[in-house]
Amino acid sequence: xxxxxxxxxxxxxxxxxxxxxxxxxxxxxxxxxxxxxxxxxxxxxxxxxxxxxxxxxxxxxxxxxxxxxxxxxxxxxxxxxxxxxxxxxxxxxxxxxxxxxxxxxxxxxxxxxxx
Amino acid sequence: xxxxxxxxxxxxxxxxxxxxxxxxxxxxxxxxxxxxxxxxxxxxxxxxxxxxxxxxxxxxxxxxxxxxxxxxxxxxxxxxxxxxxxxxxxxxxxxxxxxxxxxxxxxxxxx
Numbered sequence: 405x406x407x408x409x410x411x412x413x414x415x416x417x418x419x420x421x422x423x424x425x426x427x428x429x430x431x432x433x434x435x436x437x438x439x440x441x442x443x444x445x446x447x448x449x450x451x452x453x454x455x456x457x458x459x460x461x462x463x464x465x466x467x468x469x470x471x472x473x474x475x476x477x478x479x480x481x482x483x484x485x486x487x488x489x490x491x492x493x494x495x496x497x498x499x500x501x502x503x504x505x506x507x508x509x510x511x512x513x514x515x516x517x518x519x
Numbered sequence: 520x521x522x523x524x525x526x527x528x529x530x531x532x533x534x535x536x537x538x539x540x541x542x543x544x545x546x547x548x549x550x551x552x553x554x555x556x557x558x559x560x561x562x563x564x565x566x567x568x569x570x571x572x573x574x575x576x577x578x579x580x581x582x583x584x585x586x587x588x589x590x591x592x593x594x595x596x597x598x599x600x601x602x603x604x605x606x607x608x609x610x611x612x613x614x615x616x617x618x619x620x621x622x623x624x625x626x627x628x629x630x
Contacts, residue, residue: 435616446622505551506616510562
């Protein structure tokens with residue numbers, strides 16, 4: 405079955421280290437998204453991509469980067485991890501054959517702790 | 520005005536009750552609306568999509584009021600397994616492919 409996976413599921417890292425979170429989907433969706441979720445803030449968009457070689461900043465992109473070299477993967481990199489980046493990170497993807505119908509499907513999440 | 524606003528609750532209802540959540544949105548041009556369900560510490564899962572005036576799926580009914588810019592989710596005959604946070608989701612102004620998520624309404628169904 406097609407799916408969207410994230411790895412690792414849990415990660416503890418130290419301040420200042422570079423960290424990469426993986427996201428892989430097998431639906432062949434063009435659109436992929438990274439969110440973070442913190443108590444009191446709901447889901448906030450970090451970066452998104454509408455296709456290979458396309459990347460865009462979301463509302464909370466500072467300190468994060470993404471790259472899209474193929475349809476299936478959108479890795480999220482924290483350039484220099486900070487304690488404020490301790491959060492749960494969700495990857496999502498969407499596709500639509502009909503304009504305006506862009507339901508997103510989520511991966512299981514990565515719980516990141518920066519110490 | 521926020522893109523999406525929801526009553527955070529919590530809503531505590533007995534099993535078998537009917538409960539309704541409302542959500543207001545600011546993008547009057549939105550053509551699609553969604554309700555997602557999120558269980559504690561897990562990923563959001565699509566519950567219902569709304570493209571016209573409403574949608575019904577078993578015990579769940581979503582209704583859209585474009586004039587007042589709100590959508591509602593009605594859950595009939597609540598089950599213990601319905602306990603979760605319900606997220607109202609709409610596209611933001613200027614982008615159909617992105618989605619803006621409400622902060623969620625917490626529901627607990629009591630035995």
